[in-house]
Amino acid sequence: MCATCGCDVSRHHHHEPHEHSHSRTKVDLQQDILLENNSLAERNRGYFQAKNILALNLVSAPGSGKTSLLERTLKDLNREIDFSVIEGDQQTTHDADRIHATGTKVVQINTGKGCHLDAHMILHALQGLKSTENSILFIENVGNLVCPAMFDLGEKERVVIVSVTEGEDKPLKYPDMFHTSTLCIINKIDLLPYVPYNLEKAKEYIHQVKPEMQILEVSCTNGEGLETWYQWLRSKMVQLEIA
Numbered sequence: 001m002c003a004t005c006g007c008d009v010s011r012h013h014h015h016e017p018h019e020h021s022h023s024r025t026k027v028d029l030q031q032d033i034l035l036e037n038n039s040l041a042e043r044n045r046g047y048f049q050a051k052n053i054l055a056l057n058l059v060s061a062p063g064s065g066k067t068s069l070l071e072r073t074l075k076d077l078n079r080e081i082d083f084s085v086i087e088g089d090q091q092t093t094h095d096a097d098r099i100h101a102t103g104t105k106v107v108q109i110n111t112g113k114g115c116h117l118d119a120h121m122i123l124h125a126l127q128g129l130k131s132t133e134n135s136i137l138f139i140e141n142v143g144n145l146v147c148p149a150m151f152d153l154g155e156k157e158r159v160v161i162v163s164v165t166e167g168e169d170k171p172l173k174y175p176d177m178f179h180t181s182t183l184c185i186i187n188k189i190d191l192l193p194y195v196p197y198n199l200e201k202a203k204e205y206i207h208q209v210k211p212e213m214q215i216l217e218v219s220c221t222n223g224e225g226l227e228t229w230y231q232w233l234r235s236k237m238v239q240l241e242i243a
Helices: 022-051 066-077 094-100 119-129 175-179 189-194 199-209 226-242
Strands: 053-060 083-089 105-110 135-140 157-163 183-187 214-217
Touching: 022 053, 022 119, 053 066, 053 226, 066 083, 066 094, 066 135, 066 183, 066 226, 083 094, 083 119, 094 105, 105 119, 175 199, 183 199, 199 214, 214 226
Parallel strands: 053 135, 053 157, 083 105, 083 135, 157 183, 183 214
Antiparallel strands: none
């Protein structure tokens, strides 16, 4: 059992026994897990840099619309940019099947009882994915605003997605996720007339946690704001090429 969040990732991490008290063992174990993960994350990051791959870690609570945003993006930009996708879910291949239907290369990771992806899982997924150079890799993390914040996957950017159906106070409840992200997408804005969601208050809370956070407002249903999101992707690709 993972000491950082309590999820079952025993298949991915091997821990040697410790001769310490129970509380001390938990602290050491957590440090060991994150140290190993961060080392592998740097290995992934080196691979992405060598291949000029823009790796984006998409994080959110369940039901925020990550997969819908991903589908729409892949369909709209597939003639312009090469994409590949790593899908993370506890069970099923439903989301990976949706991505595959767009004609995009995709690898599914099922974490079982685990509540997040880690760098070791990404490393193995990359071996089968074979992303092309000068491309974008989307990593759709398990729906969870807590545990994925702790695990660096080697990504260039972390994008947190919220929806207007979730409530404005998500950034205050889960500050680590927002603090470690570089972009926040507020999704499903076509529903604003029908739900009690204060958009300005939500943005205020986001900036309270991270003042420099860039915020985009989009709707995958009617397309509002998506071009701004696409321009953000294009600009990041240009920055990657210059670097």
